[in-house]
Amino acid sequence: MIEFTPRKIQSSFWAILSPIISIGITIFIGSLIFKMLSYPVMESLYQVFVSPFSRPDRIADIFVKACPLIIIGLGLIFCFKANIWNIGAEGQFILGTLCAGSFALLFPETKTYMLLFSMFIIGFIGGAIWASIPAILKVRLNVNEILVSLMLVYVAMLFIDFIVRGPLRDPMSFGFPLSKVYPDGAIISKVDFPFIGFLGQFHYGIFIILILCPLIWLFINKTLPGFQIKIFGSSTKASEFAGFNKNKITFYVLLVSGGLSGVAGVVEVSANMGRLQPEVSFGYGFTAIIVAFLGRLNPYGVVIAGIIIATAKLGADNAQMVLGIPKVVTGIFEGMLLFFLLAGETIQKYKISIRKDN
């Protein structure tokens, strides 16, 4: 039997070195794979790892791709720190988008600045309501929140499908399940950089991360509720002795996490699609779970993790465009990168020993 014992002293030297080694191993094994499939090794590595940084607009697009992942991931920190397993961020993302989008389409006359502002509030509430269902069931009936939140993803998918096919379908869409285009006030515009102009799809919504990230760091590390979450997560009993209200914590971590997923949806759809369609999320809610863990449940870590994942995706696209490497091959790369990064972290935190069973 393999045993994991937490290391008493965690070396900060290894904490920094372990991700570097992980990336090194990924590159090494990846090169072997490219070699085996007879793709040019250096060129392939360049496309996967370096090309996403090779032009300003490509770098901008990394942030665009990472934006929804980071916002959802920031919300998930709350849940995962408290040992509450919210797997349904995808559904909360969809519901937040749907609520905010419906508002924009039904009240297009709202004053411009009020419209977008209201959409953020409504998106947050929409996501929070969706997350409150597993919260209520967990608190009242002790139902497993993993199952409930996951299953609600599929409910949300079918719900938005129904809405854009029926009530909100654009009569001019020739029967395609698409809503009307949002009014101008509901669109998050692209950033027009002075002297440079537009960079890829880079939009104002990305700046939300700059506000959210330090705020959440302060909340988790410097406030009492943040402290409660951490204690609750590491030991339920200890937090009960301390008199923390278990139900209240469960409830609000889920609400915050769901709400932020909803906000991510508002940003993504208002900036990039400008209308509702049956598919508004492309697995962001699930990928964000990886982002949250890869970022070690630290807000700044989540930002970096989001950028790493986005880079891998963009690199995969470039590799296909330039060298014709299919996405299944670059997918292996992504998988290896995650595996080694998480394995490195585990080895750094735990001592692993093999013990014979009695």
Added chain:
Amino acid sequence: MYKNFLKIITFLSILVSPFLYTSAYAKTKVGFVYLTTPGDHGWTYAHELGKQMVKKEFGNDVEISIVENVPEGPDATRVIRELAKQGNQIIFTTSFGYMEPTLKVAKEFPNVKFEHMTGYKRTKNVATGNIRFYEGRYVQGVVAGLMTKTNKIGYIGAYPISEVIMGINAFAQGLRSVNKKATISVIWANTWYDPVKEADAAKVHIAEGADILAQHTDSPAMLQIAEKNGALGFGQSTDMGAFAPKAQLFASVNNWGPYYIKKIKQLKDGKWNTGDGPDHWAGNTWGGLSTNMLTLSSFSNMPSDVAKKAQEAHDGIKSGKLKIFAGPLKTNDGKEIIGAGKTLDDGALWGMNYYLEGVTGKVPK
């Protein structure tokens, strides 16, 4: 020493590679954006075959980049823009959902030509391409009408949009040209590609007594179910005979190659255009049997007299003698669309939101 050598090479290749991509001037650079992978054996595979025909036709005169599995959202915009930035001179975006992303990027790159399948919005540098799929469906209807024993035809549609509805109606016209008793019932899968849902729909049709199945979705799942249950059916987009050797009567095969080749030739000769005529719906490229953009795979699993009838229908459409939507036409609830002696024009086809006689039920609104 060897280690350092590798390092230097890495460093140099990183420095140099951005310049490598801009040097290939003589070749025409062509980009393709795929919705799924060619492994779908349907829609995207048909485009892949078209791409291979381009390669064969132009050889080293073209340089082709493809990106597969591009979701119809922000990723599409980024990928299309990236293809434009990398110097592709003509970019084929092969799914309806790429319409807005294509238009968005086209605005930023006025010198790059875009060909979007199968949308309806065109601008100075965005042309559209489509296939008259419905022509093949008429022939399917003829075969179905002659082969059915239960007089029940099961039809699986993707979405209730005019393109799919005109296919159902063309099928009904073919069916009723040989068999007035048979009827078509339609199940909407609400997806273009989902083998599980398509298989479920096929099972429902068979359970309700249908012995001939037709589809306007992309996977071979329906035919596989037909094969297992002793029913017959038609393949979609590509020849699916390998998946159902005993069930496939024939397949309507999308042949994008000639269209791709035509447009790339036009570009090379400096004659590329969107061909926007007075008839907006006809677009510049809407080819069918007569231009070989639609072909039928070989007729199988049917007696030779049925195959002969099918061939006659095929030849009639190809030569233009047989008009599929010739009056008198009536909807299935008795409203007259056009009288005798008239034929529906292309615009009317794109406005179809009704079923013709022979189809049961109503178009979902």
